[in-house]
Amino acid sequence: MSRNMCDRQARARLPGIFAVQPARLHWQAAHAALLVLLAGGALADEHHHAHSLEQFSLPPRVITAVQQDSPLTIITNPKEARQPIPASDGADYLKTIPGFSAVRSGGSNSDPVLRGMFGSRLKLLTNGGEMLGACPSRMDAPSSYIAPQNFDQLTVIKGPQTVAWGPGASAGTILFDRLPESFDEPGSRLDATVVGGSNTRRDMQVDGAIGSREGYLRLSGNRSRSGDYKDGNGDRVPSRWNKWNTDLALGWTPDDDTLLELSVGAGDGEARYAGRGMDGSQFERESLGLRFERQFHGGALQELEARVYYNYADHVMDNYSLRVPSGMMMPHPMASNVDRRTLGMRLASTWVWDDLELLAGADAQRNTHRTRNGMGIDTYRQQPWVKDASFSQIGLFSELTWSRQDDQRLIGGMRLDQHHVEDSRATVSGGMHGGGHAMPNPTAGDTRRETLPSAFLRLEQDLSSLPATAYVGIGHVQRFPDYWELFSPNQSLGAVNAFDGIDPERTTQLDVGLQYKREGMEAWISGYAGVVDDFILFDYTGMGSNAENIDAQIMGAETGVALDITDNWQAETSLAWAWGRNRSDGEALPQMPPLDARVNLTYARDNWSAGALWRVVAAQSRTADGKGNVTSRDFGDSSGFGVLSINAAYRFSGEITGSVGVDNLLDKAYAEHLNLAGNGSFGFPADTRINEPGRTLWAKLDFSF
Ligand SMILES: [Cu+2]
Numbered sequence: 001m002s003r004n005m006c007d008r009q010a011r012a013r014l015p016g017i018f019a020v021q022p023a024r025l026h027w028q029a030a031h032a033a034l035l036v037l038l039a040g041g042a043l044a045d046e047h048h049h050a051h052s053l054e055q056f057s058l059p060p061r062v063i064t065a066v067q068q069d070s071p072l073t074i075i076t077n078p079k080e081a082r083q084p085i086p087a088s089d090g091a092d093y094l095k096t097i098p099g100f101s102a103v104r105s106g107g108s109n110s111d112p113v114l115r116g117m118f119g120s121r122l123k124l125l126t127n128g129g130e131m132l133g134a135c136p137s138r139m140d141a142p143s144s145y146i147a148p149q150n151f152d153q154l155t156v157i158k159g160p161q162t163v164a165w166g167p168g169a170s171a172g173t174i175l176f177d178r179l180p181e182s183f184d185e186p187g188s189r190l191d192a193t194v195v196g197g198s199n200t201r202r203d204m205q206v207d208g209a210i211g212s213r214e215g216y217l218r219l220s221g222n223r224s225r226s227g228d229y230k231d232g233n234g235d236r237v238p239s240r241w242n243k244w245n246t247d248l249a250l251g252w253t254p255d256d257d258t259l260l261e262l263s264v265g266a267g268d269g270e271a272r273y274a275g276r277g278m279d280g281s282q283f284e285r286e287s288l289g290l291r292f293e294r295q296f297h298g299g300a301l302q303e304l305e306a307r308v309y310y311n312y313a314d315h316v317m318d319n320y321s322l323r324v325p326s327g328m329m330m331p332h333p334m335a336s337n338v339d340r341r342t343l344g345m346r347l348a349s350t351w352v353w354d355d356l357e358l359l360a361g362a363d364a365q366r367n368t369h370r371t372r373n374g375m376g377i378d379t380y381r382q383q384p385w386v387k388d389a390s391f392s393q394i395g396l397f398s399e400l401t402w403s404r405q406d407d408q409r410l411i412g413g414m415r416l417d418q419h420h421v422e423d424s425r426a427t428v429s430g431g432m433h434g435g436g437h438a439m440p441n442p443t444a445g446d447t448r449r450e451t452l453p454s455a456f457l458r459l460e461q462d463l464s465s466l467p468a469t470a471y472v473g474i475g476h477v478q479r480f481p482d483y484w485e486l487f488s489p490n491q492s493l494g495a496v497n498a499f500d501g502i503d504p505e506r507t508t509q510l511d512v513g514l515q516y517k518r519e520g521m522e523a524w525i526s527g528y529a530g531v532v533d534d535f536i537l538f539d540y541t542g543m544g545s546n547a548e549n550i551d552a553q554i555m556g557a558e559t560g561v562a563l564d565i566t567d568n569w570q571a572e573t574s575l576a577w578a579w580g581r582n583r584s585d586g587e588a589l590p591q592m593p594p595l596d597a598r599v600n601l602t603y604a605r606d607n608w609s610a611g612a613l614w615r616v617v618a619a620q621s622r623t624a625d626g627k628g629n630v631t632s633r634d635f636g637d638s639s640g641f642g643v644l645s646i647n648a649a650y651r652f653s654g655e656i657t658g659s660v661g662v663d664n665l666l667d668k669a670y671a672e673h674l675n676l677a678g679n680g681s682f683g684f685p686a687d688t689r690i691n692e693p694g695r696t697l698w699a700k701l702d703f704s705f
Pocket residue numbers: 135136137138139140280315316317
């Protein structure tokens with residue numbers, strides 16, 4: 001198997017974008033790797049990700065903002081050092097990309113938000129499969145099961161501008177991928193990373209493979225932990241976590257054009273949440289995947305790809321194992337155990353005729369959610385599991401890229417999905433109306449079935465007057481409500497409950513942008529404007545949570561510039577702005593991140609670099625108090641802040657690179673706008689945002705053999 005094959009795979013995944021503009025794949029650079037494993041030095045020769053001499057002559061860097069590579073698409077290597085402190089989960093990593101923010105709930109496992117859009121509006125896949133969390137209040141958001149370091153490539157496609165990865169991706173698509181190994185002769189490789197930092201942060205990660213032309217075995221694992229952090233005031237924020245993952249992949253490559261890969265993975269963790277009434281004491285994950293890929297030559301059919309995946313999340317939350325109850329009313333110990341089993345498949349084929357490239361395929365998924373609860377310490381274990389929901393979806397998709405002229409591409413896609421959901425709850429919590437007692441579920445045993453389309457069309461034009469590409473695209477997505485929107489709300493105004501009352505959400509969005517690149521300078525801008533009909537909103541202003549469909553209007557932009565000032569000095573800036581309006585009541589759309597700017601200056605020479613990052617965030621006064629999503633809601637305006645951080649990187653040798661950083665150098669006390677209020681059982685007053693970490697020192701060592 002050759003490097004070419006990987007390039008072809010990348011193209012197959014994103015035909016429109018890659019067919020003509022192979023983006024820079026960063027995976028060559030800065031592989032993780034560690035010292036503990038120096039024993040493996042003998043393995044040094046056959047590093048399969050062949051580092052070129054040129055890469056070794058480039059100084060090592062700490063990534064502070066990921067620049068956009070091609071229209072709407074960002075591709076990055078999640079193994080590279082970045083500031084702030086190396087990410088503990090998927091959401092944490094995504095915050096490095098302009099346009100992303102996150103809802104914090106503790107030290108780890110925050111929930112990612114792109115352009116103010118939360119939850120299932122972001123399609124998040126790992127190795128092509130979906131890992132849906134189980135917690136009805138998203139303590140285990142899908143991104144919480146991802147250790148970014150364990151993946152080779154992160155791809156983000158902004159806007160409703162691809163239909164290739166499943167239904168409902170109205171805000172964007174996020175793909176964390178492990179790439180297939182390729183050995184030209186028998187050999188092995190070993191990458192490892194260690195991270196140490198303030199608040200007893202300790203990470204260790206190992207990723208190794210052995211193989212030959214015929215196949216490979218890859219084993220990766222990580223352990224990440226941190227104590228509670230202190231904010232800029234020196235106050236401790238309940239936030240500690242501890243998690244691990246291990247994944248194994250067995251690949252068979254009988255010839256250069258064929259790949260069959262079996263993958264098996266598991267993980268677990270625990271996390272304290274300053275912003276919640278319970279902590280997460282278990283985040284068990286089991287994953288299984290089988291993937292087949294074959295390239296063809298000579299005919300129109302270029303590639304066939306098939307995947308089957310199984311993901312299982314088994315989550316426990318309680319109010320006793322990670323916190324000491326306090327406050328006026330000592331809460332009764334209680335725990336809830338929830339699980340979700342997801343089984344999915346995807347078939348895709350790539351065809352090429354002259355100036356046309358077609359991606360066509362099908363995908364399907366079935367997931368089942370269960371729950372059991374107990375009052376008292378660990379009594380949930382004696383309770384029987386009760387199924388409350390099952391979802392299934394089957395869809396057909398196709399994307400066509402027409403290279404009309406050398407400098408112009410027209411890309412269009414369409415998908416059609418059939419969704420089916422069953423409400424298996426015999427009873428529901430009566431909430432405050434029912435005094436907390438279980439009441440009969442008015443939609444027990446009911447099913448809903450809906451067929452929903454999505455489509456997009458985009459024109460990309462290379463401008464001859466400038467070394468630039470401009471694009472304009474329109475996309476429409478009809479998104480079926482997810483588990484959290486149908487099953488978590490206490491009620492839905494005008495209906496017996498949310499299962500009965502919530503309609504699919506329909507997004508129509510215009511995306512425009514410009515990508516400019518010349519020697520020593522890169523600049524890009526991506527803007528969007530859209531209407532979201534039947535936007536699914538949570539309203540907490542009454543009793544409990546009420547889900548409703550409203551009409552919304554959104555717009556915003558992200559922009560970035562990377563400039564080589566001299567051979568050694570480089571400046572980078574980025575800016576992200578998002579705006580939303582609730583058309584139904586004329587007020588602001590809740591949970592919108594404020595204007596966020598980053599300026600970064602780096603000095604790099606030979607085998608080292610040093611940089612400073614200044615992040616400035618504006619105040620947010622466009623809020624809709626008491627409204628938001630299943631996890632978070634607006635509670636008043638927030639003030640702006642600026643945070644200064646510094647970093648340095650040094651390459652000791654071809655095998656060892658080190659990086660260090662001081663985040664929040666001035667130990668400023670500040671809080672992000674998107675947030676949870678601190679929880680009363682930790683002694684926080686209601687409506688107080690959780691502060692971000694104060695000054696944080698960290699160091700990371702990467703070893704690659
Ligand atoms: Cu939970």
